Amino acid sequence: MIGRYKAPRGAQDILPEDQPYWDFVRDAAARLSKTFVYEAIETPVFEKASLFTRGVGEVTDIVQKEMYIFNDRGGLELALRPEGTAPVCRAYLEHGMHNLPQPVRLWYWTPIFRYDRPQAGRYRQHHQFGAEAIGEAASAVDAEVIELLWRLYEELGLTNLTLQLNSIGDSKCRPQYLEILRDYYRDKLDNVCLDCRARFDRSPLRLLDCKQERCQPIIAGAPPITDYLCEDCAAHFTELKALLEEADIPFTLNPRLVRGLDYYTRTVFEVTPPDEGAQSTIGGGGRYDGLIELLGGRPTPGVGFATGIERIILNLKRQNVDMPERDRPQVFVAVQTPAAQVPAFRLASELRRAGIFVIASTGARSLKAQMRQADALGAAYVAILGESELADSTATLRQLSSGAQETVPITNVAARVRQGR
Numbered sequence: 381m382i383g384r385y386k387a388p389r390g391a392q393d394i395l396p397e398d399q400p401y402w403d404f405v406r407d408a409a410a411r412l413s414k415t416f417v418y419e420a421i422e423t424p425v426f427e428k429a430s431l432f433t434r435g436v437g438e439v440t441d442i443v444q445k446e447m448y449i450f451n452d453r454g455g456l457e458l459a460l461r462p463e464g465t466a467p468v469c470r471a472y473l474e475h476g477m478h479n480l481p482q483p484v485r486l487w488y489w490t491p492i493f494r495y496d497r498p499q500a501g502r503y504r505q506h507h508q509f510g511a512e513a514i515g516e517a518a519s520a521v522d523a524e525v526i527e528l529l530w531r532l533y534e535e536l537g538l539t540n541l542t543l544q545l546n547s548i549g550d551s552k553c554r555p556q557y558l559e560i561l562r563d564y565y566r567d568k569l570d571n572v573c574l575d576c577r578a579r580f581d582r583s584p585l586r587l588l589d590c591k592q593e594r595c596q597p598i599i600a601g602a603p604p605i606t607d608y609l610c611e612d613c614a615a616h617f618t619e620l621k622a623l624l625e626e627a628d629i630p631f632t633l634n635p636r637l638v639r640g641l642d643y644y645t646r647t648v649f650e651v652t653p654p655d656e657g658a659q660s661t662i663g664g665g666g667r668y669d670g671l672i673e674l675l676g677g678r679p680t681p682g683v684g685f686a687t688g689i690e691r692i693i694l695n696l697k698r699q700n701v702d703m704p705e706r707d708r709p710q711v712f713v714a715v716q717t718p719a720a721q722v723p724a725f726r727l728a729s730e731l732r733r734a735g736i737f738v739i740a741s742t743g744a745r746s747l748k749a750q751m752r753q754a755d756a757l758g759a760a761y762v763a764i765l766g767e768s769e770l771a772d773s774t775a776t777l778r779q780l781s782s783g784a785q786e787t788v789p790i791t792n793v794a795a796r797v798r799q800g801r
C-alpha cells in the first residue's frame with residue numbers, strides 16, 4: 381500500500397520504531413544543557429530572509445543555493461530557517477538580553493531546512509541540537525561550548541570521533557591572510573576547479589574547503605592561517621587549547637578547517653566520525669564576534685555549535701549503540717463477553733490513572749484473537765474480564781511470558797502488576 385503521496389524528496393518521517401533514538405538523544409541533550417546551565421529557546425520556523433542573507437552571508441552555499449525562500453501573501457520575503465544561530469542572535473537583540481548576566485547561554489532543538497542534494501545523512505529537512513553563548517569573548521566560553529558538544533557524544537556512547545580545531549582570525553588579521561592566500565593561488569588558478577576560480581575573488585577562505593580532487597594538492601601547500609594570526613587571536617587560541625587539554629578533550633589541529641558560514645571569527649571546530657566522506661560531519665561551530673553587530677546590535681561576541689540529530693542517529697546505528705526499548709503495554713485488558721466491554725473500559729481507565737501502561741481491547745474479537753493481539757503488542761499481562769469475573773468483581777490476570785494465571789480482585793490488579801514487574 382503506497383497511496384498517492386510520498387514524503388517530499390529529502391524529508392523524512394520519523395517513525396515510532398526510530399523514536400527511542402530520538403528520545404535518547406533529546407534526553408541527553410536536555411540533561412547536559414541543564415548541567416551546563418544553558419536554557420532552552422525556540423524561534424519561529426521562518427524568519428525574514430534578509431536575516432540569513434546578511435547574517436550567514438550572501439555568497440555562502442546556504443544562502444545562494446539552499447535556502448527555502450518565498451513571499452508570503454502580504455509580499456514579505458521569508459525563509460525557512462536554514463540554520464539556528466542568526467535567529468537566536470535576532471532574539472537576543474529583540475528581547476534586550478544584553479541586560480541579562482553575560483554570556484547568555486541558550487540551547488535549541490529544531491528542524492532546519494536546506495535545499496541540499498539528498499543522500500545518506502544529507503536531507504532537505506534535518507534537525508539540530510545547538511547551543512549559543514552570547515556576550516563574552518573569553519576563550520573559556522569557547523572551551524565550554526566545545527565541552528558541552530563533546531560530552532554529548534561521550535554520553536551517547538559514540539566513539540572514535542575526531543574534534544578538528546582551527547582559528548581563522550578576526551577582522552584585524554584575516555584580511556592580511558586572505559591577501560597572502562590569494563598571492564599563493566594567483567599562479568595556480570589554471571589548475572584549480574571552476575568553483576575555486578570564483579572563490580578566489582568572492583570568498584577566498586573557502587578555497588581551503590574545496591572537496592575536488594584536483595584542488596587537494598594546492599590546498600595542502602597553502603600557507604596555514606594560524607601562522608598569520610594577530611597577537612590577540614593567537615593568545616585566544618593558545619588559551620583555548622590549554623583549556624581543552626585541562627578538560628581532557630582530545631583535538632586535532634587542522635589549519636585548513638574553514639566553515640561554510642561567513643559569520644565565524646577566531647575559533648572554528650568540527651567533529652567527524654571515523655572513515656567517512658565529506659558529508660559526514662556530525663557537529664560543528666565556532667565563534668561569531670561580528671554577527672550581532674551585523675544584525676544591527678552593538679558589537680557583542682558569541683560562540684556556539686550545532687549538531688545534526690539524523691547524523692548522530694546514523695552513527696549510533698553504525699556503532700550498534702544499544703537503545704532503551706520502546707514502551708509496551710503492561711496490561712492488555714481483554715473481554716470474554718460483550719457485557720464486559722464497559723467494565724473493561726473502566727478497569728483500563730483506573731489502571732492508567734494509577735500510572736500503568738494499558739491498552740484495552742476494542743471491537744468484537746474472540747478471546748483468542750485478543751490474546752494474539754496482546755502478544756503482538758508485547759504486553760506483559762492480559763487482564764481478562766468474563767462472566768464469572770464480572771459476577772465476583774475479579775479479573776483473571778495472565779502473565780504472558782510465563783503463562784502463569786491467577787484470579788485477583790479487580791481493585792488489586794494495579795498492585796499485582798506492579799509487584800510482578
Ligand code: HAM
Nearest residue numbers: 463465502503506661662663664665666684685686688
Ligand atoms: P552547520 O555545520 O552548517 O552549522 O550544521 C551543523 C550540523 O548540522 C552539521 O554538522 C551536520 O551534522 C548537520 N547538517 C547540516 N546540514 C545537514 C543536512 N543537509 N542534512 C543532515 N544534517 C545536516 C550550523 O548550522 C551553525 N549554525 C552551527 C553553529 C552554531 N555555529 C555557531 N553556533
